[in-house]
Each structure stands twice: as C-alpha cells, then as structure tokens.
Amino acid sequence: MFSEKCLILSLLWTFYLCSAQDNVSPVLTCPASVNISTTSIHATANWIITVTDNVDTDITATCDLNSGSLFTIGQTIITCLASDSAGNLGSCTFKVNVVDKGNPSVQCPGVITAETGSSNQARVVWYPPFVTDNLDNNLVAICTPVSGVSFGFGSTTVNCIATDAAGNVGSCNFRVDVIDNAPPNITCCNDIYVGKDPIIWLVDVHWTYPIVNDNIDISPETTCRRYAHHEEANQPAVLDVGTYTYACTAKDSAGxxxxxxxxxxxxxxxxxPTVSCPIDMHVKSSGTTVAVNWDDPVVSDNIDIALSTYCSPSSGSLFTQGLAVVQCYxxxxxxxxxxxxxxxxxTFVEDHVDPTVVCPNDMSTSTTSSVATPTWDVTVTDNVDAHVVATCVPNSGSVFNIGETTVTCSATDTAGNSDSCTFKVTALFIENGGTGEDDDDGGDDGNGGDEDNREVEDNTEVKDFTEDNSENDTSSVNLNVIIGAGAGLCAFTLLVVLLIFRFYYSYKKELLKSRTATIDSIGTRTYTTPISDDTFVRYAGYEHRLPNSDGLYDSVNLRVPSTTYADNHSYVSVDDN
Structure with a gap:
C-alpha cells in the first residue's frame, strides 16, 4: 500500500516538473564601447560577451561581427543575440570606435642650391612636397618660408607641415643654400703719363688703388702688382723711363x-707748359690804389694735365697809378x-659822382615763431669803380622781431663818394601754421600786397534745404546752398530769394493745375495760359506732353479725336506732372 502511494507521488511530481514553462530571456552583457586606434585604414577589435540564463548554462551569444574582425576608421554599432533552450531571446548592443592616429607622410626635396648673382639674395622655387595619408587624399604641405621668396646668402632651413582631417601632423624639412658665384666689381684708375726731367734718374709716380664693390663682402681683399713681377706694387712707384702695366685683383670670401x-x-x-695770360688790363681809379682781379691763366702741357699757375703780383692785389707787369708761371x-x-x-680819374644804391621794395615775411630771418639783395653801380659793395643795417639774413623794421643800406666808392637807401621789413606772426607771402609791390597791408587782391581760403560746407508740400501735391525743391565762412549776410539774402522763388513756383503750379478749357467743337481748341516746362495736358485718359524748353509756353493747341468727343462739353485740364 505504501509503495503504491510512493509511486503515485513520484508520478505526480514528474508530471509537475514536465508541465512547468521557461519564460525568462537570457541576459547578455556587452562592453560599454570598444575604442581602438590605428595608423592604417582599419583595425582589429576584440571583446567578450557574457550570457546568463535562469535555466540553461551553456548559452553562446552571436554578434553582427565577431570579435577579432577588422573595422574601418569611424564608428560601428554591434548587436549581439542569444536564445535559451526554451526559445527566449536576449540581446545587447555596443559601439566600436576606430580612431585615426596615422600621421601624414611628407616627402621634402633635397638640398636646393641657388646663386646670388649680382645681388646678395636669390629667389628659390621648389615643387610642393609629396604628401600621403592612410585615410585622407589631396593633402597639401605648408612650407615656411614659402616657395618663390628670396633667400639671403648662406643656408636656410625650410620646414613643411601637413595636417590630416583627424589633426595628425606630418612634417619634413630641407635646406636652401644660397652661394656666391658673383665676382667683385673692380675699377682701376686711368692710365698715368708722367714726364721726367732727363737729368733725373728715377721719378716717383703716385697712383690710386682701384674701387672695389661686392654683393656680399664689404671690403674684398685687393692686391696690385706690376706686370711680370710677383711682389706687391709700391706706393708711390719709383720708375725710370718706360711703360709699366699694373694688374689689380679683388677676391671675395667665396673665392x-x-x-x-x-x-x-x-x-x-x-x-x-704753354701758359696763356689774360689780355692787358686798363683800370680807372679815383684813389691812390685799386684792387685788380683777373681770371687764372690757361695752361696746357704735352704730358701733364690740370697744372696750376701762380702770378706775381697775384690777382686781387693793390695796384698804384701807372703801368705794371704781371708775370705768371x-x-x-x-x-x-x-x-x-x-x-x-x-689811370687816375677824378670822381665826384656818388654811387647808386638800389634797395628792394618794402617787404613782408611770415613766421610761426617770435622772430623771422628775411633775406634780400642790394645792387650798387658806380661810374668808376666796378666792385662797390653795399652794407645794410640790419644785414640780410639777420633776426627780425615781429613788427616793422627800417633797413638802411649804404655804399662808398674809392673816391669817398657815398649813397644810401632804405626800405621796410614787416615780420608777421602766423598762428597755427597759417601762410603768408613776401611781396615786392610796396604794399604795407601785412599780406604782401593790396588788400583787395588778398585771397582767403576756407573750407566750405554744402547744405541741402529741401521743402515739401505734400498736401498741395507740389514737388519739393532741393536747394544746394554753399555757405562760405564769413559770408553769412550773403547766404541769408540768397536764402530769402530762393524761398520767394519756391513759393512763386508752387503758386504758379497750383494755378495751372486748377484751370480747365472747354472744347466747343470737334477739332482744334487753343488754350492760352502760362505753362511751364515738362507739362502734361490730359483729356479723357489721353495726355500730351509739352516739349522741354528753357522758357515758358504762352499757349498750347489741343486736338481732340472726333471719335472720342462728339459733344461740346468736354473739359481739358492742364497740370504739372
């Protein structure tokens, strides 16, 4: 009996277990994200997915791409699924981020050599560096200094950089060598011809070192040697009769x-030498002595050039009355x-005639300081003396205070005859950089001339006066009035005249607008009234524009189409457009 109960209970328990259902999905655990970097165009990503279930213990997840797959640069979303034996499905997702860490490859040219030529620089041009990248195409390298600029003498390093879209930087550099292949510019002195006294054995000859310029060196090394001699040339050269050739060589630091x-x-x-003296001179004097001046004699020689002369007595010496001989060598x-x-x-001449001294006219000068320094010329003529000089007090070029100063100039000839003249100098103070001009017409108005001829310069301001009368449907009149500084009364008068003209013009247009004419019959009707330029005559939707004119029209002839107006009560209005 007991065994039958146990058998029944076992069967019931087995039936319960077999009849129970699994409705719980597996739980998948994905990584938060997978972040990897690459210097290539793709990278391998690895991960682990864990799966747990309430019943099954050996469940495996399946993903879109398996762990260990190759991923291109960028972001990829991975979805993983797993199901248990009861058919319950679980899932999870995560992101795989592949970051570009590959620097662009930049290939620079090799060493570039350029020559300076006649200057100390050279313009250098090169092809752009070749740039490759694991991802980006058409990258361009930027070089410093840039291609096409001038490089100074010596070596310069050029740095080139390329950056891809991910901010990775590649670089290279190369050297630009600017060398000096230009020789110095050397100029020797002219050939030298020296005459030697036959009784003298040797003669000293002074010569000049050549002029040397170089594109780089300030003072290139320069040596001069006598042709076919190794030793450096002496200065001065001690030479016997003969012809000697000298060679000078300049060498810069570049060789x-x-x-x-x-x-x-x-x-x-x-x-x-051949010496040509001035012609004989005849001088008149009213004194006991007189200073006589003459031009230097002209000298020529078979060998030497630019020879000097000396005379006894010398030019400018005092001569007494009578005949004197001047000898020049x-x-x-x-x-x-x-x-x-x-x-x-x-020759003695009795002189009782005063010289004539001519002063300049009264003058004015302007200054922005407290003093002025005017200059002038005074002419003196005399019946005997050729060189009489005037003395002025104050002298030309002296310092003058602001205001008026009288200048006295006088001259005395060798006979003691004298003359004088005076004129006035007015120094004007000009504030803030104003301008003034000297004038020689004797004016004393402080501006160097008649007051009526003075010119006043000032900035002018252009003002636009616009008046509008929209209620009367009249056009506005824009008046451009130029108001100059100091011309207020003139501007006011002009404004009043223009305003009167404006109101008259508006009133005239109002009269023209309001007038009408009756056409008595089909045909031509003459309407007489003052009509201004650019006026329209309208009738029944038609209009006739009067031709432009500078004056006023006294009348206008209106021709009405017979098909339009058959009655005698049509009106024609005349108004301004």
Whole structure:
C-alpha cells in the first residue's frame, strides 16, 4: 500500500516538473564601447560577451561581427543575440570606435642650391612636397618660408607641415643654400703719363688703388702688382723711363675674383707748359690804389694735365697809378717751367659822382615763431669803380622781431663818394601754421600786397534745404546752398530769394493745375495760359506732353479725336506732372 502511494507521488511530481514553462530571456552583457586606434585604414577589435540564463548554462551569444574582425576608421554599432533552450531571446548592443592616429607622410626635396648673382639674395622655387595619408587624399604641405621668396646668402632651413582631417601632423624639412658665384666689381684708375726731367734718374709716380664693390663682402681683399713681377706694387712707384702695366685683383670670401689693369708711362720731358695770360688790363681809379682781379691763366702741357699757375703780383692785389707787369708761371712734373706776362695800366680819374644804391621794395615775411630771418639783395653801380659793395643795417639774413623794421643800406666808392637807401621789413606772426607771402609791390597791408587782391581760403560746407508740400501735391525743391565762412549776410539774402522763388513756383503750379478749357467743337481748341516746362495736358485718359524748353509756353493747341468727343462739353485740364 505504501509503495503504491510512493509511486503515485513520484508520478505526480514528474508530471509537475514536465508541465512547468521557461519564460525568462537570457541576459547578455556587452562592453560599454570598444575604442581602438590605428595608423592604417582599419583595425582589429576584440571583446567578450557574457550570457546568463535562469535555466540553461551553456548559452553562446552571436554578434553582427565577431570579435577579432577588422573595422574601418569611424564608428560601428554591434548587436549581439542569444536564445535559451526554451526559445527566449536576449540581446545587447555596443559601439566600436576606430580612431585615426596615422600621421601624414611628407616627402621634402633635397638640398636646393641657388646663386646670388649680382645681388646678395636669390629667389628659390621648389615643387610642393609629396604628401600621403592612410585615410585622407589631396593633402597639401605648408612650407615656411614659402616657395618663390628670396633667400639671403648662406643656408636656410625650410620646414613643411601637413595636417590630416583627424589633426595628425606630418612634417619634413630641407635646406636652401644660397652661394656666391658673383665676382667683385673692380675699377682701376686711368692710365698715368708722367714726364721726367732727363737729368733725373728715377721719378716717383703716385697712383690710386682701384674701387672695389661686392654683393656680399664689404671690403674684398685687393692686391696690385706690376706686370711680370710677383711682389706687391709700391706706393708711390719709383720708375725710370718706360711703360709699366699694373694688374689689380679683388677676391671675395667665396673665392670669386676679378682683375683690372692700368698703365704708367714715364717719358723724358723737356717741353715746357704753354701758359696763356689774360689780355692787358686798363683800370680807372679815383684813389691812390685799386684792387685788380683777373681770371687764372690757361695752361696746357704735352704730358701733364690740370697744372696750376701762380702770378706775381697775384690777382686781387693793390695796384698804384701807372703801368705794371704781371708775370705768371706754371711748372710740370718734369720741372719744365712755362710763363706768360700781361700789363695792368691804372689811370687816375677824378670822381665826384656818388654811387647808386638800389634797395628792394618794402617787404613782408611770415613766421610761426617770435622772430623771422628775411633775406634780400642790394645792387650798387658806380661810374668808376666796378666792385662797390653795399652794407645794410640790419644785414640780410639777420633776426627780425615781429613788427616793422627800417633797413638802411649804404655804399662808398674809392673816391669817398657815398649813397644810401632804405626800405621796410614787416615780420608777421602766423598762428597755427597759417601762410603768408613776401611781396615786392610796396604794399604795407601785412599780406604782401593790396588788400583787395588778398585771397582767403576756407573750407566750405554744402547744405541741402529741401521743402515739401505734400498736401498741395507740389514737388519739393532741393536747394544746394554753399555757405562760405564769413559770408553769412550773403547766404541769408540768397536764402530769402530762393524761398520767394519756391513759393512763386508752387503758386504758379497750383494755378495751372486748377484751370480747365472747354472744347466747343470737334477739332482744334487753343488754350492760352502760362505753362511751364515738362507739362502734361490730359483729356479723357489721353495726355500730351509739352516739349522741354528753357522758357515758358504762352499757349498750347489741343486736338481732340472726333471719335472720342462728339459733344461740346468736354473739359481739358492742364497740370504739372
């Protein structure tokens, strides 16, 4: 009996267990996200998904892409699913982020060599560096300095940088070498010809070092040697009769060199210079002595140039009455002496005539300080003396205070005759950089001339006066009035005249607007009234525009179409458009 009960209970328990249902889905645990970086175009991503279930213990999740798959740069969403034996489905999602960490590859050119030429710089151009990237295309490298600029002498490093869309930076650099291949510019002195006294064995010849310029070096090394000699040339050169060639070479720090030559010719010279004196001079004087001046004699030589002369007595010396002989000499480098002579004849003249002193007209000068320094010229003529000089008090160029100053100029000839003249100098103070002009017409108005001729310069202001009368349907009149500084009364008068004209014009238009004419019959009707320029005559929707004119029309002829107006009571209105 007991065994039958146990068997029944076992069967019932087995039936309960077999009849129970599983409605719980598996639980999947995904990573929050998978973040990886790459220097290529893709990367491998790995992850672990855990699955738990209330019944099953060996459930495996299946994802869109398996762990260990290759992912391109960017973001990918992964979904994973798992089901238990009862068919319950669970899922989870996560993101795989692949970040670009690959720097662009930038390939620079090699060393670029450029020559300076005649300047100390060279313009250098290069092709853009070649740029490649794991993801981005058409990247451009930016170089500093840029291609096409001028580089100074020496070596300069050029840095080039390229940046991709992810902010990764690639770079390279190269060197620009600017070398100096331009030789110095050297200019030797002119050939030198020296005459030597035949009784002298050797002669000293002074020569000038060449002028040297270089595009880089300030003072290139320069040496001069006599041709076929190794030693450096002496200064001065001690030479016998003959022709000698000298070569001068300039060399810069880059090793570039240039050479020029010149010749020194030493000649036995026994020919004296030719000296040409002034013609004989006749001078009148009213005194016991007189200063006599003349031009230097002209000298020429078979070898030497620019020889000097000396005379006895010298030009400007005092001569007494009577005849005197002036002897002039010139000596060349070979000690050959040339000479000439001329006469100075001083004649006494009794002089009782005063010289004539001519002063300038009264003058004015302007200054922005407290003093002025005007200048002027005074002319003196005399019946005997050729060089009489006037003395002024104050002198020309002296400091003058603001105001009026009288200047007195006087002159005395050798006979003691004298003359004088006076004029006035007015110094004007101009404030804030004002301008004033000197005038020689004797005006004393402080501005160098007649007051009526003065010019006043000032800025003018243009004002626009616009009046509108919309109620009467009249056009506005824009008046541009130029109001100058200091012309207020003139502007006011002009404004009153323009306002009167404006009201008259508006009143006239109102009269024209209100007038009508009756057409008595079909045909032509003459309407007489003052009609202004640019006026329309309207009738029954038709209008006739009067031609433009500078004056006023006395009348207008209106022709009415017969098909439009058959009655005798039509009206024609005349108004201004």
């Amino acid at each position: 570039n060199s240039a050479t020029c030559t010149f010749v020194i010719a030493v000649i036995n010279d026994s020919v004296s 010139s000596t060349d480098d070979a000690a050959n002496v040339g000479s000439c002579a001329f006469q100075v004849n001083v």
